[in-house]
Amino acid sequence: MSTERRVSFLASVREGIEGFASRSPSRFAILVFASLIALFTALLAQPFASASGTPTNFADALFTAVSTICVAGLSTLDMATYWSPLGNALIFTGTQIGALGVLTLASILGTIISGRLGLRTRLIAASDTNPLRLHSGPVAEGQAIRLSEVGGLLATVALSLIIIETVIAALMLPSVLAAGYSLPDSLWYSFYYSAMAFTNTGFTPNIGGLSPFVTDYWFLTLIMIGVILGSVGFPVIYALSRNLRNPRRWSLHVKMTLFTWSILWVGGIVAYLLLEPSNSLVFTGMSPGELTYQATFLSTMARSGGFNIVDISQLDSSTLLFTDMLMFIGGGSASTAGGIKVTTFAVLILAALAEARGRQSIEAFQRRIPGDVLRLAVSVGLWGATTVAMGTLIISEFTDAPFEYVLFDVISGFATVGMSTGVAAELPDPGVYVLALVMFMGRVGTVTLAAALAANQVGQYFTRPEERPIVG
Amino acid sequence: MSTERRVSFLASVREGIEGFASRSPSRFAILVFASLIALFTALLAQPFASASGTPTNFADALFTAVSTICVAGLSTLDMATYWSPLGNALIFTGTQIGALGVLTLASILGTIISGRLGLRTRLIAASDTNPLRLHSGPVAEGQAIRLSEVGGLLATVALSLIIIETVIAALMLPSVLAAGYSLPDSLWYSFYYSAMAFTNTGFTPNIGGLSPFVTDYWFLTLIMIGVILGSVGFPVIYALSRNLRNPRRWSLHVKMTLFTWSILWVGGIVAYLLLEPSNSLVFTGMSPGELTYQATFLSTMARSGGFNIVDISQLDSSTLLFTDMLMFIGGGSASTAGGIKVTTFAVLILAALAEARGRQSIEAFQRRIPGDVLRLAVSVGLWGATTVAMGTLIISEFTDAPFEYVLFDVISGFATVGMSTGVAAELPDPGVYVLALVMFMGRVGTVTLAAALAANQVGQYFTRPEERPIVG
Ligand SMILES: [K+]
Ligand SMILES: [K+]
Numbered sequence: 029m030s031t032e033r034r035v036s037f038l039a040s041v042r043e044g045i046e047g048f049a050s051r052s053p054s055r056f057a058i059l060v061f062a063s064l065i066a067l068f069t070a071l072l073a074q075p076f077a078s079a080s081g082t083p084t085n086f087a088d089a090l091f092t093a094v095s096t097i098c099v100a101g102l103s104t105l106d107m108a109t110y111w112s113p114l115g116n117a118l119i120f121t122g123t124q125i126g127a128l129g130v131l132t133l134a135s136i137l138g139t140i141i142s143g144r145l146g147l148r149t150r151l152i153a154a155s156d157t158n159p160l161r162l163h164s165g166p167v168a169e170g171q172a173i174r175l176s177e178v179g180g181l182l183a184t185v186a187l188s189l190i191i192i193e194t195v196i197a198a199l200m201l202p203s204v205l206a207a208g209y210s211l212p213d214s215l216w217y218s219f220y221y222s223a224m225a226f227t228n229t230g231f232t233p234n235i236g237g238l239s240p241f242v243t244d245y246w247f248l249t250l251i252m253i254g255v256i257l258g259s260v261g262f263p264v265i266y267a268l269s270r271n272l273r274n275p276r277r278w279s280l281h282v283k284m285t286l287f288t289w290s291i292l293w294v295g296g297i298v299a300y301l302l303l304e305p306s307n308s309l310v311f312t313g314m315s316p317g318e319l320t321y322q323a324t325f326l327s328t329m330a331r332s333g334g335f336n337i338v339d340i341s342q343l344d345s346s347t348l349l350f351t352d353m354l355m356f357i358g359g360g361s362a363s364t365a366g367g368i369k370v371t372t373f374a375v376l377i378l379a380a381l382a383e384a385r386g387r388q389s390i391e392a393f394q395r396r397i398p399g400d401v402l403r404l405a406v407s408v409g410l411w412g413a414t415t416v417a418m419g420t421l422i423i424s425e426f427t428d429a430p431f432e433y434v435l436f437d438v439i440s441g442f443a444t445v446g447m448s449t450g451v452a453a454e455l456p457d458p459g460v461y462v463l464a465l466v467m468f469m470g471r472v473g474t475v476t477l478a479a480a481l482a483a484n485q486v487g488q489y490f491t492r493p494e495e496r497p498i499v500g
Numbered sequence: 501m502s503t504e505r506r507v508s509f510l511a512s513v514r515e516g517i518e519g520f521a522s523r524s525p526s527r528f529a530i531l532v533f534a535s536l537i538a539l540f541t542a543l544l545a546q547p548f549a550s551a552s553g554t555p556t557n558f559a560d561a562l563f564t565a566v567s568t569i570c571v572a573g574l575s576t577l578d579m580a581t582y583w584s585p586l587g588n589a590l591i592f593t594g595t596q597i598g599a600l601g602v603l604t605l606a607s608i609l610g611t612i613i614s615g616r617l618g619l620r621t622r623l624i625a626a627s628d629t630n631p632l633r634l635h636s637g638p639v640a641e642g643q644a645i646r647l648s649e650v651g652g653l654l655a656t657v658a659l660s661l662i663i664i665e666t667v668i669a670a671l672m673l674p675s676v677l678a679a680g681y682s683l684p685d686s687l688w689y690s691f692y693y694s695a696m697a698f699t700n701t702g703f704t705p706n707i708g709g710l711s712p713f714v715t716d717y718w719f720l721t722l723i724m725i726g727v728i729l730g731s732v733g734f735p736v737i738y739a740l741s742r743n744l745r746n747p748r749r750w751s752l753h754v755k756m757t758l759f760t761w762s763i764l765w766v767g768g769i770v771a772y773l774l775l776e777p778s779n780s781l782v783f784t785g786m787s788p789g790e791l792t793y794q795a796t797f798l799s800t801m802a803r804s805g806g807f808n809i810v811d812i813s814q815l816d817s818s819t820l821l822f823t824d825m826l827m828f829i830g831g832g833s834a835s836t837a838g839g840i841k842v843t844t845f846a847v848l849i850l851a852a853l854a855e856a857r858g859r860q861s862i863e864a865f866q867r868r869i870p871g872d873v874l875r876l877a878v879s880v881g882l883w884g885a886t887t888v889a890m891g892t893l894i895i896s897e898f899t900d901a902p903f904e905y906v907l908f909d910v911i912s913g914f915a916t917v918g919m920s921t922g923v924a925a926e927l928p929d930p931g932v933y934v935l936a937l938v939m940f941m942g943r944v945g946t947v948t949l950a951a952a953l954a955a956n957q958v959g960q961y962f963t964r965p966e967e968r969p970i971v972g
Binding site for chain 2: 263281303344345346348349350353361362368369371372376377379380382383384386388390399400402403404405406407408410411417420421422424425430431432434435474475477481498500
């Protein structure tokens with residue numbers, strides 16, 4: 029092949045990808061994630077990736093790859109000892125690629141959702157709370173996203189990720205050194221923990237996981253800050269970085285995300301304080317301050333950080349159920365957190381409140397949310413409920429574990445939280461495949477579904493007569 | 501007091517009630533149910549109501565009263581032996597009053613939901629698929645329901661109930677005689693079973709419950725027919741009785757109810773056949789025909805009949821979870837069944853499908869369903885999910901039973917199904933109160949909530965600027 033022909037071949041590949049990505053960005057996102065998972069499964073299955081130097085069986089390699097690329101943090105293996113240094117480096121890299129991918133793709137898909145624009149929204153979207161605005165001229169309309177814009181956005185996301193992770197890792201280093209690790213180990217562990225926090229993955233690199241740090245509130249608080257920054261979502265981080273002191277310029281999305289995220293966070297802390305102390309083997313004998321800190325940590329991690337310093341299977345079943353709810357709702361849109369997302373939940377609640385208050389329209393922060401956003405939220409909510417229900421139905425066929433444990437691990441997988449009651453680690457291969465699929469559907473499904481539906485609107489040239497069924 | 505003054509006093513009481521009922525029909529419905537429960541609690545607590553002739557403790561009397569008036573069928577006592585004949589007669593009467601009350605009130609409240617009328621809907625509402633049309637001139641607008649119309653509707657409902665229950669009881673009599681009971685017992689049991697089927701209560705009068713009839717497919721099929729007629733709802737029965745062979749005249753509500761009810765019914769049968777045989781201790785060794793019949797019976801009863809011929813606690817946890825879903829959805833609006841109702845579920849699914857197909861409006865059977873009906877459906881769905889979640893959280897504090905049993909009994913209570921894994925019967929008093937409250941919120945809440953919200957609409961004189969958050 030001559031150079032000229034090769035260039036034109038590459039150009040046409042590029043054009044093909046660009047065409048596919050802009051015609052069907054949701055399918056493109058699914059394809060990107062599936063390809064990454066296939067690649068990492070193949071790599072992790074190789075002998076060089078395991079500490080023992082033997083090939084890893086397919087189910088475990090696939091599960092780890094899905095858990096890594098989906099930044100879920102569930103595992104079927106002991107992550108601290110099973111992998112070789114190269115395997116660990118692969119996993120670290122996988123979480124970074126997974127996080128970059130989900131932040132970038134979800135930010136792009138999010139603009140499709142806010143892409144059915146009215147005039148006023150067009151002006152708001154063109155303001156600097158919209159990350160896509162940064163590197164290109166006018167805001168792309170609807171589906172028409174170009175790869176060049178994706179490149180620009182990817183650079184912005186990657187820069188944010190590197191800055192945040194490096195700062196947190198630097199602040200963590202003294203703690204890790206103080207825990208007695210060598211300087212090289214401490215550097216690696218600091219970066220690893222910082223990355224696992226910001227990407228909301230929750231893997232731990234050292235034997236014993238967080239146990240050397242259970243009383244190191246500086247370290248644990250840094251973990252929480254990383255998890256929180258990752259889970260509010262890139263559009264929020266971007267808006268805050270530009271307009272931290274000027275809340276008037278925040279978009280509705282930013283306000284709704286921060287408000288709902290905070291309510292659920294504080295509500296989670298209060299609920300854990302109410303539910304757990306009287307029942308659990310976990311929190312007995314703690315001082316009120318310690319108890320509040322533990323409740324805060326658990327409430328933060330339930331939103332999909334996935335680090336845990338308590339034995340989840342020791343928690344009371346009310347606490348597990350409450351955690352199920354927090355996990356299912358998850359974090360912000362276009363974030364490293366999973367779940368149906370706080371804005372989805374907020375739109376559903378706002379719809380119910382609008383009815384209760386007798387309003388004709390759904391409103392928040394002096395803005396009206398159009399009816400089709402409610403339909404998107406209903407779709408995402410049903411998608412989540414169906415995935416969790418089917419996953420639980422099928423996985424409970426493969427295990428004798430108590431039902432609340434199965435439900436917990438399935439929701440933890442769906443919402444890519446990664447806390448586990450121990451079910452995930454003991455599933456037979458078919459169960460491992462199902463749980464991997466649940467993670468994929470949770471991570472990639474929720475992110476692509478709303479955008480796919482929003483992009484899918486067709487004009488309608490006639491109106492049917494209206495009729496009301498009785499509901500309730 | 502002179503006769504004249506007494507008459508005017510009664511007239512003003514009547515006017516007061518009428519005023520309250522028409523100003524706030526939802527609150528009126530709640531008040532009616534609460535008063536009936538208070539009355540039946542007081543009566544059932546008396547010595548004459550129990551077989552032992554001793555007073556019944558308050559928690560059990562209240563729970564039985566709630567379960568009776570809400571036609572739920574859960575019990576904390578052995579219903580076949582605990583009550584005296586007079587107690588049994590009270591409970592029988594209670595279920596009839598409860599069923600009449602819920603059918604009538606929910607039919608009225610349903611017209612409020614379909615009361616925000618467009619011109620075409622007005623014409624449909626005025627057709628003879630609307631039971632309120634029968635006894636008064638033009639269809640009452642919105643909340644303006646008069647007691648005289650309620651009287652007429654109540655008479656129609658009562659007549660339907662008596663006809664259906666008598667026919668089924670008569671057909672049941674040979675079976676009950678064949679099981680070896682005396683003629684008076686058989687007459688009483690036939691009526692009792694027929695009534696418990698049509699009202700979807702599920703209490704059984706004889707020791708051993710359905711066990712003498714486990715192979716009597718005639719009897720079991722009659723039970724199923726009774727349960728199905730009760731659970732599709734009065735508006736459907738009424739429309740079918742008038743236009744059985746003319747489906748074109750059925751309202752959207754009737755079509756949606758029948759369609760969704762049937763899909764869930766058949767889906768339930770198929771799912772039980774797939775889920776249960778390989779796992780359960782219950783269905784092993786059955787012939788395919790017998791298995792299909794059992795699956796059909798279970799699928800029917802899960803929609804809130806509540807009779808069971810298998811030991812629920814022996815079912816596999818996947819089967820329990822699937823049954824949870826069927827129960828939560830429940831039966832038709834303005835029926836003796838509970839749950840969030842099939843039309844509520846259908847509207848949520850249709851909204852998701854409309855998005856998936858890229859349609860701007862929610863459509864079914866060539867009709868457009870307005871957006872506020874979706875908001876009502878979201879409200880009812882969230883009400884249900886919240887009630888079940890809170891009920892499960894609280895009740896699991898009072899019992900050591902496995903989580904799936906607690907969840908099952910709470911959903912069974914919320915959806916007034918009455919199947920039990922045994923948790924209800926073993927709760928301490930505080931847990932009994934909570935479960936009674938869950939039944940009340942499930943029965944009265946779902947019925948009144950949508951109507952209260954629909955009646956509550958206020959005009960809005962300005963429009964806020966539109967903005968779209970990202971969801972999913
Ligand atoms: K995670
Ligand atoms: K029942």
